[in-house]
Amino acid sequence: MRIAAGMIFAGAVSLLASSAAWSQALPTKGAAAAPQAAPAPAPAPAPPPAPVSTRPPCNNPNALGIGRTVEIDTTGGPGFGFEHFKELDFLREKEVVLTFDDGPWPVNTPSVLKALAEECTTGIFFPIGKHATYYPEILKQVMAAGHSIGSHTWSHAALVNKKLTEQQRKDEIEKGFSAVKWALGGKAPAPFFRFPALQHPPEMVTYLGERNIGIFSCDLDSFDFKASKAQTIIDNVMRKVEKNGKGIILMHDFQKHTAEALPELLKRLKAGGFKVVAMRAKTPVQTLAQYDEDIVKDLKLPTVSSRPVSSVVQTISE
Numbered sequence: 001m002r003i004a005a006g007m008i009f010a011g012a013v014s015l016l017a018s019s020a021a022w023s024q025a026l027p028t029k030g031a032a033a034a035p036q037a038a039p040a041p042a043p044a045p046a047p048p049p050a051p052v053s054t055r056p057p058c059n060n061p062n063a064l065g066i067g068r069t070v071e072i073d074t075t076g077g078p079g080f081g082f083e084h085f086k087e088l089d090f091l092r093e094k095e096v097v098l099t100f101d102d103g104p105w106p107v108n109t110p111s112v113l114k115a116l117a118e119e120c121t122t123g124i125f126f127p128i129g130k131h132a133t134y135y136p137e138i139l140k141q142v143m144a145a146g147h148s149i150g151s152h153t154w155s156h157a158a159l160v161n162k163k164l165t166e167q168q169r170k171d172e173i174e175k176g177f178s179a180v181k182w183a184l185g186g187k188a189p190a191p192f193f194r195f196p197a198l199q200h201p202p203e204m205v206t207y208l209g210e211r212n213i214g215i216f217s218c219d220l221d222s223f224d225f226k227a228s229k230a231q232t233i234i235d236n237v238m239r240k241v242e243k244n245g246k247g248i249i250l251m252h253d254f255q256k257h258t259a260e261a262l263p264e265l266l267k268r269l270k271a272g273g274f275k276v277v278a279m280r281a282k283t284p285v286q287t288l289a290q291y292d293e294d295i296v297k298d299l300k301l302p303t304v305s306s307r308p309v310s311s312v313v314q315t316i317s318e
């Protein structure tokens with residue numbers, strides 16, 4: 001798909017560190033507690049408290065680890081991933097970025113987190129806004145484990161669908177980010193966005209540029225959502241990454257087989273001499289207050305009772 005090349009800012013990637021200490025990637029408590037507090041919240045429901053990193057030190061001496069951490073300045077909406085964006089070729093030979101879409105989801109997302117933790121490595125998660133509101137506690141685990149989190153629209157609508165108005169497309173983008181922020185207890189995620197099905201309507205690419213949100217396509221697609229077993233995913237990724245030599249890998253923490261494939265896949269990447277690059281945002285996304293409020297409205301009715309069911313409902317005869 002053609003896009004206006006002029007909007008992509010060069011020099012968006014800056015290197016933070018060239019060596020790999022696991023602890024370098026840890027967000028500090030100060031950072032977790034830091035600035036951009038949400039604007040005065042509407043009455044109810046209160047968001048869950050913001051997560052604090054509880055990631056343990058790496059105890060696996062043979063772990064895949066983190067080869068390099070880069071900081072991304074998303075001013076102007078740079079695009080990443082050679083399937084659609086060719087301007088920013090920042091990965092070195094044998095470097096990969098692990099990305100996970102469509103969560104958070106029970107069982108599968110926690111399994112992905114476990115596999116990443118065992119290999120002391122990290123990825124970027126692109127949650128669906130609705131899923132974030134269903135399972136905020138799982139998304140909080142993603143953040144607490146030190147991964148980067150962006151957004152993947154509110155409802156996974158295909159933004160190239162001609163039935164959607166321009167406003168509806170913007171709503172999908174903005175509400176997605178606001179939902180993720182709500183789920184994270186008011187802590188704004190990274191200004192990292194991935195279009196559903198990697199379909200890039202040019203006017204929304206421009207819009208994201210104006211909003212200073214980076215766009216993530218990929219270099220290699222695992223096609224994990226089509227795989228009927230974990231081994232297929234491992235084989236797909238290894239074949240493509242050996243051929244490409246490097247790349248941003250698209251996977252889905254939403255998918256059962258991906259969660260099953262990940263422990264072996266990470267070991268294979270390590271054995272193949274690949275190194276993981278962690279991509280961090282220089283600044284969090286600036287959500288729009290109107291959408292933050294919409295999320296809160298969506299999630300009410302503002303019931304104030306938090307009593308357990310056993311205290312509310314008593315069987316008096318049966």
Ligand SMILES: [Zn+2]
Binds near residue numbers: 101102197
């Ligand atoms: Zn998706």
